[in-house]
Each structure stands twice: as structure tokens, then as C-alpha cells.
Amino acid sequence: MAKIAKRVFLLIMLMFIYLPILILAVYSFTSATQIGAIRGFSMQNYITLFTTPELTDMIRGTLFLALGSATIATILGTLGAIGAFYSDRKMSTLISSLNQVPVVNADVVTGFSICILLVVVLHVSKETFIPLVAGHVTLCAPFVFLSVMPKIKQMDSSIYEAALDLGATPFTALTEIVIPQIVPGIISGFALAVTLSLDDYFIAMYTKPAMFDTISTYVVNATKGSQTTIKTALWALSTVIFAVVVLIVVGMNVRAMRQEGGSRAETK
Amino acid sequence: MENNTNIIELKGITKVYEDGYTAVDDFNLEVKRGEFVTLLGPSGCGKTTTLRMIAGFSMPTKGEILLNGKSIQDLPPYKRPVNTVFQRYALFPHMNIYNNIAFGLKQKKTPKDVIERKVRRVLDLVDLEGFEERSVSTLSGGQQQRIAIARALVNEPEILLLDEPLGALDLKMRKEMQIELKNMHDKLGITFIYVTHDQEEALTMSDKIVVMNEGKIQQIGTPEDIYNEPRNAFVADFIGESNIFNGMMTGKLRARFCGGEFECVDDYEEGTHITAVVRPEDVELTDPELGVIQGVVDSVIFKGIHYEITILSGKNEIVCQSVNSAKAGNRVGIRVQPDNIHIMIAEDHTNLFFADINKDYRLEYNDHLLDTSVTKIIKGSSRRDDGTVQDASGEAIDPERMRIQVAIKPDDIEMTDDQEAGLINGTISNLIYKGDHYSYIIHTELEQDFVVNDEYLWNMGDRVGLMMPVDKMTFTLKKK
Numbered sequence: 001m002a003k004i005a006k007r008v009f010l011l012i013m014l015m016f017i018y019l020p021i022l023i024l025a026v027y028s029f030t031s032a033t034q035i036g037a038i039r040g041f042s043m044q045n046y047i048t049l050f051t052t053p054e055l056t057d058m059i060r061g062t063l064f065l066a067l068g069s070a071t072i073a074t075i076l077g078t079l080g081a082i083g084a085f086y087s088d089r090k091m092s093t094l095i096s097s098l099n100q101v102p103v104v105n106a107d108v109v110t111g112f113s114i115c116i117l118l119v120v121v122l123h124v125s126k127e128t129f130i131p132l133v134a135g136h137v138t139l140c141a142p143f144v145f146l147s148v149m150p151k152i153k154q155m156d157s158s159i160y161e162a163a164l165d166l167g168a169t170p171f172t173a174l175t176e177i178v179i180p181q182i183v184p185g186i187i188s189g190f191a192l193a194v195t196l197s198l199d200d201y202f203i204a205m206y207t208k209p210a211m212f213d214t215i216s217t218y219v220v221n222a223t224k225g226s227q228t229t230i231k232t233a234l235w236a237l238s239t240v241i242f243a244v245v246v247l248i249v250v251g252m253n254v255r256a257m258r259q260e261g262g263s264r265a266e267t268k
Numbered sequence: 269m270e271n272n273t274n275i276i277e278l279k280g281i282t283k284v285y286e287d288g289y290t291a292v293d294d295f296n297l298e299v300k301r302g303e304f305v306t307l308l309g310p311s312g313c314g315k316t317t318t319l320r321m322i323a324g325f326s327m328p329t330k331g332e333i334l335l336n337g338k339s340i341q342d343l344p345p346y347k348r349p350v351n352t353v354f355q356r357y358a359l360f361p362h363m364n365i366y367n368n369i370a371f372g373l374k375q376k377k378t379p380k381d382v383i384e385r386k387v388r389r390v391l392d393l394v395d396l397e398g399f400e401e402r403s404v405s406t407l408s409g410g411q412q413q414r415i416a417i418a419r420a421l422v423n424e425p426e427i428l429l430l431d432e433p434l435g436a437l438d439l440k441m442r443k444e445m446q447i448e449l450k451n452m453h454d455k456l457g458i459t460f461i462y463v464t465h466d467q468e469e470a471l472t473m474s475d476k477i478v479v480m481n482e483g484k485i486q487q488i489g490t491p492e493d494i495y496n497e498p499r500n501a502f503v504a505d506f507i508g509e510s511n512i513f514n515g516m517m518t519g520k521l522r523a524r525f526c527g528g529e530f531e532c533v534d535d536y537e538e539g540t541h542i543t544a545v546v547r548p549e550d551v552e553l554t555d556p557e558l559g560v561i562q563g564v565v566d567s568v569i570f571k572g573i574h575y576e577i578t579i580l581s582g583k584n585e586i587v588c589q590s591v592n593s594a595k596a597g598n599r600v601g602i603r604v605q606p607d608n609i610h611i612m613i614a615e616d617h618t619n620l621f622f623a624d625i626n627k628d629y630r631l632e633y634n635d636h637l638l639d640t641s642v643t644k645i646i647k648g649s650s651r652r653d654d655g656t657v658q659d660a661s662g663e664a665i666d667p668e669r670m671r672i673q674v675a676i677k678p679d680d681i682e683m684t685d686d687q688e689a690g691l692i693n694g695t696i697s698n699l700i701y702k703g704d705h706y707s708y709i710i711h712t713e714l715e716q717d718f719v720v721n722d723e724y725l726w727n728m729g730d731r732v733g734l735m736m737p738v739d740k741m742t743f744t745l746k747k748k
Binding site for chain 2: 088156161163164165169170180181
């Protein structure tokens with residue numbers, strides 16, 4: 001009895017997580033204009049998605065923004081974590097606690113305050129993309145810091161000194177010895193930064209140029225609007241994003257399993 | 269290779285950390301080219317800090333370090349012609365063995381063929397030929413240690429610094445590596461500065477040992493000097509096993525300690541407070557009537573090549589190593605050849621005595637309870653629900669096997685006429701006027717001498733009680 005209850009509970013939980021997106025995915029392959037009546041299979045939504053310049057530009061722009069700000073955030077977050085680790089204890093604690101604040105802080109506050117500082121106080125035009133990129137870097141860098149820090153702590157801290165001892169300059173020691181040790185943390189930090197940037201709505205809302213839209217801001221506007229073809233094309237977009245995410249996750253798990261198997265074989 | 273120039277000189281090196289902790293205090297050392305010097309001391313004595321200052325990872329607060337007569341104060345670690353073998357190897361896990369060893373040479377832009385030749389040569393030196401392509405994680409601890417040594421040696425440093433390099437190896441491997449390191453040193457002629465807390469390691473390998481404690485040099489000398497002529501009680505206690513007693517000179521070449529009067533070869537003025545050191549292997553057991561002092565055999569432990577015999581004489585405990593066994597409970601006499609007694613002038617007259625842990629886990633001395641808690645003395649220990657005490661790792665503490673060494677300064681003891689009030693009673697056997705106070709020696713009922721400072725005059729032979737406030741005592745845990 002308890003076994004069945006467990007199974008049912010699990011099933012309900014999984015349904016809560018996956019059913020909404022599955023419904024969307026199913027409808028994206030139909031010609032239905034609204035959820036409810038299925039009229040037949042159609043790829044029209046996908047054609048619209050990849051041929052409407054407004055939509056493709058928006059997707060490309062969002063991806064560029066995500067990759068660009070994630071790159072900057074990864075560099076800053078990684079350097080920050082390394083710096084904090086090699087500072088004395090007081091400084092290190094200070095940096096780590098200050099890093100916590102933007103992590104917990106509401107995105108609305110971050111977006112709004114960056115907008116105030118850059119646009120209102122410093123008169124930086126939103127059209128330069130600087131406020132938007134600055135906003136997304138601010139959003140992502142603390143998370144990169146958090147995903148890199150544990151890797152640095154795991155690392156044998158004397159290898160940096162060993163590199164110096166063997167004649168490497170601090171820069172060489174950093175790039176050739178320390179960074180290769182923390183690459184897994186940097187990669188997961190980068191992935192996290194990309195997702196955060198793709199996800200963000202509030203910061204983009206406050207800091208984006210008037211004629212530029214990210215997927216989030218676009219979707220919010222489109223669902224308010226009345227253009228049905230665009231709306232249903234967004235079902236297709238959601239499905240594509242979901243498929244990409246599933247592929248990445250599966251790929252990462254397969255790789256992890258292979259590595260595990262590989263290292264086991266090696267020790268034999 | 270042997271010549272007499274100093275390769276490195278440390279002059280008045282002091283290291284004070286930001287929190288005010290003095291890790292190294294006025295450290296002076298000269299190391300000759302090609303010497304094998306060991307910095308030896310318990311953990312926290314400043315030996316690693318000193319090594320790090322030579323390597324350049326840490327800057328001295330005061331003093332200077334001269335390499336070949338020139339200050340290397342402003343040289344960063346990567347410009348110093350010294351290389352370090354780290355305690356936990358610090359090999360680069362993402363590089364194979366070849367690249368690990370070649371790393372230093374690559375930094376110096378050495379031509380590729382030269383690198384290849386040198387790497388092969390050091391691998392040969394550490395007996396790991398053919399390991400070039402292996403990854404670090406496939407090597408055992410001992411092999412990793414050899415690679416760490418090879419990686420340092422391939423740069424042909426003027427000085428090789430070794431920071432407890434054998435600490436992570438098991439005993440057998442450690443012994444092997446000790447011999448190999450010593451051979452390497454003799455073969456290469458490179459100056460080795462070696463840091464360890466293992467006295468046996470230091471005695472085995474070194475040309476010169478620097479014994480350190482609490483940031484200060486206690487003694488510098490050859491292994492023989494350090495072992496046979498320890499300069500103070502700390503060195504005697506740290507190097508090898510020793511019986512250490514407080515006592516005083518009672519005449520020309522005569523000293524009283526451990527409840528008896530012994531002949532000795534060190535000539536100090538009568539009345540001098542002394543510390544006497546007797547190595548366990550120098551304690552001779554005789555028939556009771558032939559000994560200078562008598563005692564009862566407390567325990568006998570077989571150690572392979574000898575027996576370790578503990579004898580109780582009054583409140584004193586004497587450890588003896590002998591090839592002949594003894595029987596617990598037997599009365600024996602104890603004798604020591606005069607030249608086997610090493611006498612040092614006592615530096616401070618801190619009184620040391622042992623208190624026992626009783627069944628209720630309270631401290632007891634001379635049948636008096638000491639008002640302190642055992643859990644406070646043993647770091648990290650706590651009282652269990654059933655009243656027994658466990659140590660930091662959760663193991664039960666056996667009061668039978670532990671005792672507490674109590675230290676108290678002469679100024680902190682007060683003398684009283686009231687025989688009931690003192691922790692222990694005794695008679696004044698000596699007094700010296702020290703300008704503003706008298707320094708008394710009180711010979712107690714338990715055959716121990718206590719040094720007490722008092723500004724008032726008492727008479728020789730007075731019977732006094734000694735009052736010792738518990739808050740002035742410091743406690744150290746000792747294994748029986």
C-alpha cells in the first residue's frame with residue numbers, strides 16, 4: 001500500500017513539473033490558435049518561428065546577450081573567487097558576504113537601481129546596451145563566484161606556491177596551474193550565467209534599449225498583444241528551448257557517467 | 269664539494285602575524301654550502317614559517333636573509349634559486365609526470381632537448397624511470413613524493429627546502445626515503461634545509477640540527493651534541509626519551525635530584541638549581557642496597573630490542589631501558605654512571621609535579637583534590653553522561669594511563685605554618701637571598717624539591733605547608 005502511495009505521489013509530482021510543458025509542446029505541432037481544440041498536425045508554428053525576422057532577431061539578440069554577459073560574468077566571478085580565496089581571512093569573509101547580497105536580492109531591485117545609477121545619474125543611454133549588459137553581469141557574476149569557490153577550496157592550495165617556487169610568475173601560475181584545476185566550476189558557473197541571463201525579465205525590462213527585446217520581455221508583451229500567429233509561434237519557441245535543455249542535461253549526465261566509468265577502469 | 273662559505277644566513281629573523289602572534293622570534297642561523305640542516309620542533313614552533321620565509325612565500329617582520337652574502341629580501345619566490353618539496357607533494361594533478369617535472373625548466377625557457385635529458389636524469393635519480401606519461405593520480409604516496417623531489421631537483425637549486433616531506437608516508441616507506449634522501453644529498457652536494465617534528469628523522473639525516481620551540485631556537489648542533497649535551501630541559505625532553513628531574517647542587521660534583529644524591533661530572537656551585545637529565549638507557553638497575561635510590565618496579569613493557577621498565581621511587585617516576593627484564597612489584601636499586609648524568613642550570617625554576625586523575629575524573633595530588641576540571645585541561649574533551657571523560661575524537665580517556673603535569677612558578681606558591689592548609693608539606697632545605705626576596709627549596713614529604721620565592725625570612729629546617737592556587741597552575745597531559 002505504502003509502495004503504491006509512494007509511486008502515486010511521485011507521478012503527481014512529475015506531472016506537475018512536466019505536464020504544462022508537454023501540453024505546450026503538443027499544441028505547438030498543431031494549427032490550433034488556442035489551447036482547447038486540436039485541429040491537426042502542422043509545422044506552421046516552427047516555420048513562423050524561424051522565418052519571421054522579428055522573432056529570429058529577438059532570439060539571436062537574446063542568445064548574444066546571454067553568451068556575452070555570461071562570458072564577462074564568468075571572468076569577473078572567477079577572478080573574484082580566486083582573489084577572495086587568496087586574501088586574508090577578514091577580507092575573504094567580507095567579499096564572500098558582500099557576494100551573497102545580490103544573490104538574495106530581488107531582481108526588480110537590482111534592475112531598477114542599475115537603471116537609476118547608469119541611466120538617470122550617469123546619463124548612459126540605454127541604446128548603447130551598456131546598462132543591459134551591466135545589469136546581466138551584475139545578476140550572473142555572484143553565481144559564478146559561488147560555483148567556482150568550492151572548486152578552489154577543494155584544490156590543494158599549495159600548488160600555486162609550488163608553481164611560484166618552480167619559477168612561474170604569479171600570472172603563469174594562475175593561468176597554467178590554478179585555473180585548470182577549477183575549470184569544472186568555471187564551466188558550471190558559465191552555464192548558470194547563461195541560464196540566468198536567458199531567464200531574466202526584470203533587469204532587462206529596466207535597462208534594455210527601447211527597440212530591443214529578449215525572449216522574456218518579448219513573450220510578456222506578445223501574450224498581451226493580439227497577433228495570434230506570433231503567440232502560437234512562441235509555443236514552438238518554448239518547445240525548442242525545452243528540447244535544448246533536455247539534450248544538454250542528458251548529454252552532461254552521459255558524459256559524467258562515462259567519466260566515472262573511465263576513472264574506475266583506470267584504477268583497475 | 270665541501271667548503272666553508274655560508275650559502276645562506278638568517279639574521280635576527282622575526283615574524284609577527286597580523287593578530288600579534290609571534291611565530292618566529294629573533295632567529296639566527298648560518299648554513300654552509302652543502303650542509304644538511306634540519307629545523308626540528310613540535311608543531312607550531314615556527315619551523316615551517318622559517319622555511320616559508322626562505323622560500324619567499326612569507327616576509328619576515330624584522331631581520332634579513334642573505335643568500336651568498338646578498339640580501340634576497342626583495343626577491344619574489346619565483347626569482348629565488350631555491351626549490352621546495354611540499355608536505356603534501358603539491359604536484360599538478362592536470363599534468364602528467366613529465367610535464368610536472370619539466371614545469372620549472374619550461375619557465376626558464378630551457379631548450380626542449382635539454383629538458384628531456386634532465387627530466388630523464390632526475391627520474392633515474394629517484395628510481396622512477398619510464399614514468400613520464402603516467403598521471404599523478406595513478407602514483408602511490410611514496411612515488412608522488414619522489415616526483416615532488418625530482419621536480420624540485422631538476423632545477424638544480426642552490427638550496428633544497430623540504431617541508432616535512434615524509435610526514436604522509438607510512439613508517440617503512442619513511443625509513444627508506446630517509447636513507448634515499450641522505451644518499452641524494454651526499455651525491456648531489458646541494459644544501460638541504462629540512463623541516464620535521466620527528467626527532468629520529470632529524471638525528472638520522474642531518475649534519476646540523478636546529479631545535480626550535482615557540483619561535484625560538486633552543487639549540488643548534490650536530491645530532492650527537494643535541495642528543496648528548498642538550499642545552500635545556502626542552503631539548504632533552506624533545507630529543508629522545510629522557511628522565512628529567514629538578515634538583516640542586518649539594519657539593520663539588522654532587523647533585524641531589526629524584527630523592528637521592530648522585531655524583532656527576534658537571535661542576536656547578538653548591539646550591540645552584542639544576543635540571544638533571546638521564547637517558548633511559550643509562551639507568552642501571554641493581555639490588556636495592558647497591559642503588560643510590562630505591563624504587564619499586566611499576567611496569568615492564570617488551571619493546572623488541574629492549575624492555576622499558578618504569579620504576580616508582582617516592583613520587584618520582586624513572587624510565588629505564590634494559591635488555592634484562594624485571595618483575596613488576598620488585599624492589600630495585602637505581603644507579604647512574606656520573607658521566608651519564610647531564611646537568612643543566614635550571615633556566616626558570618618552574619616547579620613541575622605530576623597529579624593523577626582519580627576515578628571520578630578529578631585531579632588529585634598528595635590526596636588533595638585540585639579544584640579544576642579535567643575537561644578543561646584536555647583539549648576538546650567532554651564528560652559523558654556516565655561520568656567518564658572522552659577526548660576530542662570521542663575515545664574514552666583511561667585515568668590509569670594518563671597523568672597531568674602541573675607547572676607552577678616559585679612566586680605563585682605561598683608558605684604557611686599551618687600544616688593543614690597546604691597542598692603538601694615539607695622542610696626548608698635551602699635558602700638563598702636574591703636581593704629583594706629569598707628563594708627557598710622545600711624538600712617535600714614526597715621526596716620532591718619545590719622552589720618558592722618569598723619576601724620574608726624563614727629558617728632552614730622549618731616545616732611548612734605549601735599553598736598553591738589552582739588558577740596559577742598550568743597543566744599538560746602526559747601519557748603514563
